[in-house]
Amino acid sequence: MSVALFIITIIAAYLLGSIPSSVWYGIGYFGIDVRKHGSGNAGATNTFRVLGKRAGTIVMLIDVLKGWTATCLASLLFYMSVIGETELLLFKILFGVIAIFGHIFPVFVGFKGGKGIATLLGMVLAIHPELAAVCITIFILTLLASHYVSLSSILSTLAFPVLSWVGMFGHPEPLLVVFGFIMFVLVVLTHQKNIVRLLRGNENRVNIFPKTNRA
Template identity: 65%
Template sequence: MNFWHVCSAFVTAYLLGSIPSAIWYGEAYFGIDVRKFGSGNAGATNTFRVLGKRAGTIVLLIDVLKGWTATMLANILFFLEVIDGPQILTFKLLLGVMAVLGHLYPVFTRFKGGKGVATSLGMVLAIDPQVASVCIAIFVLVLLASNYVSLSSIVAAFAFPMMLVLGVFGQASTLLIVFGFLLFAIVVLTHQKNIVRLFNGSESRVYLWRRRNK
């Protein structure tokens, strides 16, 4: 194993995750720092609230792409013969986690970032696109029914390890199942304030098909 190739991949994954797409997009096209409005979060959800659906969608796709690209660096390491076949999943998980950590603690914005849900989705898409696709469907259905992004994220994050345990698309490795539950725990931890607001009825809603004031 080439130590420098591996280190370079990990640093690249972290830097990809650190790209503050919501902040940079808002400042470049609207002259607005999204952290100063709405929930104050530097993520796609707050971008939807502050800058609208188009901006929110663009930021969401960029954040997903960050996670996917960082995770797929494992394939490049395999192609370069830095790692072997059995190690691919492990390195995909590690590189994906580096991207998520980058999103949570981005070096470009003094280590204060978003909640990492979209970046985690990109990671999961690179690892198991079938399960990830179902999670996306679950997220959309819960969002349409509740208009709560936080609740949708938590439910979709829980569905991921549960589908692996149930073997919906075949038997999953123990490592991936454990990771799935850890990912769910991280989503819950980063949404603690949202959970409190959900229980007291003060959580903000996001409406996909109509304006909030209707």
């Protein structure tokens, strides 16, 4: 691969990740900057909290698509015969990580973005959809049991490298395991305040099935 093409694809992955879906959607359709409300985070969870389920779902899907598309840039290079099959996983991880970095530090809104969970999910879906499905299941079950998005995100992220390590879907791929544990550390670092609130018992809960008043 030429240096120029490598730089172009890296920039493309970063710009895809940098798309501030929650900020642009909130301002464009509601006239509300989600960074000035709720937790102040420019992510899907705070969008759910501030703008509601429909807006939160749209933002989450866009963020997932960002990670998936950026990661699939590697597949595009593979089909163009720019990289070989042995390099495919490495480049998928590289482009996906760059997209997550872009989501956390987006150039379009002053390098202050979200925590990257939805973008990470999109990346994992592009790399290993079966394992991603298991992690999504763990996230949903944890959320239903605890109502904590942060705890659900941390546990489902940890599940990826652990299940890869034990060979749940065949022989473990060392690169995938290492990547998974690095991503888990990154998620823990971006959720430090949430972890403190969890330990103190005052973390924000998500009311998944809000009660309705009946006359």
